[in-house]
Amino acid sequence: MADGEASQHRVENKKSPLVRFEAVTKRFGSFTAVEALSLDIEHGEFFALLGPSGCGKTTLLRMLAGFETPSGGRIYLDGEDIVAVQPHRRPVNMMFQSYALFPHLTVEGNIGFGLRQEKATRAEIAGRVTEMLALVRLQGYGGRRIDQLSGGQRQRVALARSLIKRPRVLLLDEPLAALDKKLRTETQFELMELQRKLGTTFVIVTHDQEEAMIVADRIAVMDQGRLMQVAPPAEIYERPNSRWVADFIGEVTTIEGRVSGSGIIDSAIGQLRIVDSDAAKLGATIWLALRPEKIAMGSERPISGLNAVSGTVSEIGYRGDMSIYKVRLADRSLVKVARANVSARGKDSFGPGDLVWLSWPPDAGVILTG
């Protein structure tokens, strides 16, 4: 009966996405965690679900794993509706945020757990476990107890355990959140390498935008149970589709203006040049989003005079490799400017209260209409 239903919904096209969410809604009481969300995840992709806490990204992942049942909509895996399939029958595996390692089992016991649930022979399991230990560089740790491992080692045991059954999709729920920054950065690259080597589709949930940008082929930015934008990292950063996304990803300054001519807007800080586009209709109100590193800063007025405004440095956020300057303009608004700290003694740097000129080429900003 369930099989018949499943084949009825089977999408015949071989080019179909690996995972398809179709108008999926999830409510917890009166709270809507995910609302009518549709999303495709392709074969072999490293896909990131990114958003602030409570945006529904983890709920989406848990619905894919089978721990939550959607209140509405369908979820397809390989063209098959899996909503009614029990978690233990789904060909997906999850790496938990807390790792959820079994404390009463050894490293080997944990990694081999998934295979032992199948009709695998003892030798087969032992072979695969050894293979997995090598994959996560934990050779020789097989007999250890979980409480004898460091945080980083536990993370790798959890990863190996979730990969041993060769899942169609590997789900990673904030997999690196418990690691310190340095280890996290290293592990991000290891994850990417692993994903490329195995060719398995990875779906990662994270609230760390930097992490999502580094590891993912595509990012789905979520807020309040909805998708805000789904695109590759560079596009999300350079071409955000809304002020919300522009603001959520990285630093940005948005300047409101009205289109007063072809490639010209009037704003509170004067007339600004932009690249003419369909979005910038004459008379329309738009927002110009400027990334801090796209703005040049100097003590003299630039010769070109194009998009040049003056202001005073109000605050400096020193980050080592670079600094973020907050510059107050004549209309009291703040513009964020990033500047690489090129010289060691900071001879060319500015201090608070310094008068500076800011300028940017017309194509530096993104025109946002919403």
Place this chain on the structure above:
Amino acid sequence: MRTSADNRNWSARAILLLPYLWLVIFFLAPFVIVLKISLSQTALAQPPYLPAFDASAGWVGLMEFAKQLSADSFRLVLSDSIYLWSYLRSLQIAAISTFALLVIGYPIAYGMARAPRAWQPPLVMAIVLPFWTSFLIRIYAWINILQRDGILNDLLMRLHAIDGPAAWLSSDTAIYIGMVYSYLPFMVLPLYAVLERMDESLLEAAADLGCPRWKAFWLVTVPLSLPGVAAGALLCFIPIVGEFVIPDLLGGSESLMIGQTLWTEFFSNRDWPVASAIAVALLGLLLVPILFYERLQQRSLEGSRS
């Protein structure tokens, strides 16, 4: 001159001494007295045994006293099969009761741990509530329930489960009912403490790795609750072995548990040395599971520390 660091050191040591002081006063001293009596001989005297220890006689008196001590009572306890059977019966009743307690207590503890958070404090309260009434009164209540024209027979006859009144009281069944009823909180609470602490995501991980629910229970929940099982089992087993009130009030008179045998020796036969020897031997017997439990706790402490 004493520095403040010295002072602190000294008071830290004093605090460490407190539990030992407690043990010496309330355990070791009474035990030495019992041991002394167990090595004495019965006599028509007040107290009813010899030799009496006279501290005023000094070292010579002590040597004289030591010479008169004998292991006769122990020899009797170990050679007469009455005592052996009594010990064995106590162990048997304790083992069966503990097993029954585990079988009944585990589902209760599991249900409590799985109940919504808000329900759990009242449920724990309900388990502890019987302690608010005197133990003796509760056992007397069971006499009312189990006697020939008691509530149980009445109920079973109304349900047509039995034709005539059955004899519940003065049987082993009554002892087991009393034991399970009285010791259930000691089984449920440690089990609940372990199960309640268990990480829900472990079961999700098991399901994720292809393990159906019933199997995850045996592969994850049960092994992780073993410390609670051990704690509950020992907390029940040890006192049940020495139990006196329940078998005396609910059980029959044909075979006695060791607590009853001890009572008989002490009060009916006024044979204090033999009664003391029984108590000392019982302690030796119970030392085995107690030491086992200690080791178990030590290990779990070490596990959580590393």
